[in-house]
Amino acid sequence: MLAHTRPKMRSRAVATRLLVASFLATSVVALLPHPALASCAELPDIETAFAAADVVFVGRVLELSNGNRTAVMEVEQVWKGPQLPDIVTVEGGPGDARTVTSVDRTFEAGTYIVFPVNSTPPFEDNICTLTQHMTAALDVINPFADEPLEDPSAGEAVTTTDAGDIGTSQTADPVGGGDAARELGSVSAGRNPVPILVVALSVMAYLWYRRSQASS
Numbered sequence: 001m002l003a004h005t006r007p008k009m010r011s012r013a014v015a016t017r018l019l020v021a022s023f024l025a026t027s028v029v030a031l032l033p034h035p036a037l038a039s040c041a042e043l044p045d046i047e048t049a050f051a052a053a054d055v056v057f058v059g060r061v062l063e064l065s066n067g068n069r070t071a072v073m074e075v076e077q078v079w080k081g082p083q084l085p086d087i088v089t090v091e092g093g094p095g096d097a098r099t100v101t102s103v104d105r106t107f108e109a110g111t112y113i114v115f116p117v118n119s120t121p122p123f124e125d126n127i128c129t130l131t132q133h134m135t136a137a138l139d140v141i142n143p144f145a146d147e148p149l150e151d152p153s154a155g156e157a158v159t160t161t162d163a164g165d166i167g168t169s170q171t172a173d174p175v176g177g178g179d180a181a182r183e184l185g186s187v188s189a190g191r192n193p194v195p196i197l198v199v200a201l202s203v204m205a206y207l208w209y210r211r212s213q214a215s216s
Contacts, residue, residue, distance in 0.1 A: 055081035
């Protein structure tokens with residue numbers, strides 16, 4: 001009897017260890033950055049967006065943080081809406097660095113035309129708006145088109161203040177955009193192998209448990 005009991009006890013112990021490991025792995029996943037589901041409707045043309053907006057302004061990036069999702073900007077011109085402070089903050093995603101969404105906007109050095117979601121600072125933004133780098137194509141809605149605004153930040157350095165990256169800078173790219181392609185449903189967090197590990201451990205624990213039950 002004793003010879004048969006020990007293997008059963010060992011299999012149950014293994015199953016218990018796997019269940020505990022699965023629980024711990026699940027706990028780790030809960031502490032990791034996690035994507036929140038979101039999506040965009042089809043973007044309107046620039047003139048329609050301008051007509052519908054409460055505030056549209058031109059801002060030059062001075063400082064980046066929160067994974068480049070938060071930009072401190074100097075307001076160069078207000079194309080629509082009330083007078084704004086000289087310096088404003090634009091949040092391109094959740095303020096919590098552990099949370100990302102599929103519509104987060106990232107910024108880079110340069111001058112932007114900003115279509116914020118809200119009408120008062122601090123402003124909120126995402127890739128579902130027509131916020132973009134300044135280009136000549138925007139003259140169609142530019143009330144200052146007779147005095148075109150050149151990008152004064154080309155070649156300048158922008159301070160980034162993310163943890164572990166304090167004091168670094170990036171050089172302005174007056175042509176490129178700081179955003180990922182507007183593919184709806186894409187998640188900026190990338191693929192995470194931990195959930196796969198959790199599922200694998202859970203399946204193994206379940207199989208070991210069934211086997212130990214069948215042999216008892």
